[in-house]
Amino acid sequence: MEKTTVNNKKTDEKNMAPAAEMVRLCKEYREIKKEEKKVWETKYRPALESLAESTS
Amino acid sequence: MGDQVSSCLGVIGRKHILIDTCILIDLVAHLSEEGGFFDFYTMLLQSDCVPIISPFISYELLSGELSIKARKVKEAILGGIEAQELPLPQEIYEWTQEFSWVYASQKWKDAKMVDFSNLVYLRKYPNEVLLATTNHKDFSLKILDRVFTYTVDDCDKKIFNISFYKWNEQKYTSLVTKLEHLL
Secondary structure: OOOOOOOOOOOOOOOOOOHHHHHHHHHHHHHHHHHHHHHHHHHHHHHHHHHHHOOO | OHHHHHHHHHHHHHOEEEHHHHHHHHHHHHHHOOOOOHHHHHHHHOOEEEOOOOHHHHHHHOOOOOOOOOHHHHHHHHHHOOOOOOOOOOOOOHHHHHHHHHHHHHHHOOOOOHHHHHHHHHHOOOOOOEEEEOOHHHHHOOEEEEEEEEEOOOOOOEEEEEEEEEEHHHHHHHHHHHHHHHO
């Protein structure tokens, strides 16, 4: 084990995204999940419930 | 600069910080232009630590995503934190089996493979790697040292305690020796 590196990365090699970019990505993800939830509630859940009723 | 931030910077400086999945999930759920997570992320940016992830953490974060769109954004978030993953150490097979035995003996029941893999990295690089997590119950002080706790106060919504853990070989060996005599 090298004493100063892990996976050959030195501590001065950090390349994190700026905070504003991370905020944008996290907000984008939350919007996608909100839309997914809407589609699930309006499309998939009724379809699955209807399927369950028809097969019971 | 607040006391908490300057103290934390002193602890994590020049270290590789293994960011646990729970922190990434909280970051994705709560990061906005202000608030505790923004301050935490900004602190990581300012520090000279290197955030790192493992293939297990990547997998845990991305698993269960149904849509390609959501998965792509999560991948971009992972890349934003730290594009490179640590390789799996060769000791992973031997050590995770031993960890699972130790955890079973202590009735620490909820730990998963990703938690054991975090321990493998901590044990392999004890002077270089700290684990950052909010999942305290799976990282016992019987084998680790908690070197700092950073409180994220998310604007009246919730308070998160992010702790930084370091491997303690002496504690671990002592526990294993006791268990070997007992079991």
